[in-house]
Structures are given as C-alpha cells and as structure tokens.
Amino acid sequence: MFTIGLFGVLTRRNAVGILLAIELMLNAVNINLVSFARFRGDLGGVVFALFAIAITVAEVAVGLAIVIVIFRVRKTVEADHLDLLRG
C-alpha cells in the first residue's frame, strides 16, 4: 500500500491527486503501527497511530488550503506547471 501511494505521488499530475496518494502512504504506516501494537501487546503503537491520524488531518487541511491558494494565483494545479522553484 505504501508503494502504491509512492507511485501515485511520483506520477500524478494534479496536486490534489498527489495529496490523495500521500494519504495512502500514511494509512499504510498506521496499519503497520497498529499491527505491531497488536502482536506485541504494546499500546504505544495504537497511541502513535492515533496521533498520526490527527496530524494527518491537520496536514491535509493546510495542504489543500495551499493548493487552493496556488490555484487562485496561478490558475492551475498541475504539478508540471508549478515550476517557479525550478532552476
């Protein structure tokens, strides 16, 4: 699941599509955390996954707000066209 998300981040053109693929990667990590917590009897993995979910929600909110601002300024959200930082 992590590699599928990685593939999406690398190949998606739309910025929102990239953010969706990042969600997949974060979910894969959460599954890993919770399964370790289950099979080791340790509760720390579950708490870590809980915090990861909450932080991800905050990150998605800010990321989408940034995408909306970019669209307002540049009138496009295609990753190929957002190349102001390119040397």
Next chain:
Amino acid sequence: MTGEAVAFGAVAVVLVAASLAVVLTRNLFHAVIYLAVALVATGVVFLLLESPFLFGVQLLLYAGGVVTLAVFAIMLTERLIGERLTQTNRFIANGAIVCAAVLAAVLGFLAGTPSGPLPAPTADATPAIGRALSGPFALPLELLGVLLVAALLGALHLARPDD
C-alpha cells in the same frame, strides 16, 4: 484458515484494489471515492487488529473529514465547470520501477524475519488508551491541540478571499 485470516485476506484485496484505483484512475472525483473505500478498508483492518476505537476514529476523521476536504478542494480547483480532469501521467515507467524496487526491498526484509506465534486476543483497549492519553501521553495530546489550532488558523488565513 481461520476466519480472521480469511477476513483479513478479503479486506487486503479490497484495500490493494482501491489503492491502485486511487493512483491510476483518470477522473479525480473517482479517485476520491476509491480513497474513501481504501480508508474504510483500513478501518476494518484496525477492527481486525482489536482496535475498535481506532476504527471509529478512522471512519470519523479520515473517511468523513479528509474525503470531504478533498472533494471541496477538487471542486474549488477545477478550471472549467464540468470538465473531466484527466490524469495523463508522465514518468509512469520510472515511477513503476522505483515502486517495484521499494516493494521488493520491503518484502525481502519481511521474508527474512521469523513470524512468532499469535498472542491471545486482548480485551478492548479503549479505556487503556484513554488512560494512556491522560497519563504518559498528556503532553503530546496538548501539543496536538496546539497543532490543530495552528493548522486551522493557517488554513483559514490561506483560504481567505482577497479583500
């Protein structure tokens, strides 16, 4: 094949199929729908892993919140009303090779580790999570609150219309 293993196999198939659909589909709205399916499947995996609390949190925050946010963002960043956003991706071959290499590395690492016996299923850990959050993990909880407020203010400020 225990019932739990069969259930996990079914959920895993749904999860992988939904993930592939998220990154490969042409219509971005469909990608968000498939992401919602993948997130619900992840919640079911949490349920199979004896974490009903995380299942509920996942459904509420992820499948409810993140999907809503993504739908709004897609609606606000579509150039023409009704235009079908196509996703003709370049660098597909490069991305596929990189991801296949990463997957091979992870699976190879997993194959080398011995799989121990399955521990007995534990009782519902939700009260223990609550105790942990208000005890040893109280500081991260407060910091998380600060982070959420900061994210809220930041998103609000970024999304303000130009006055």
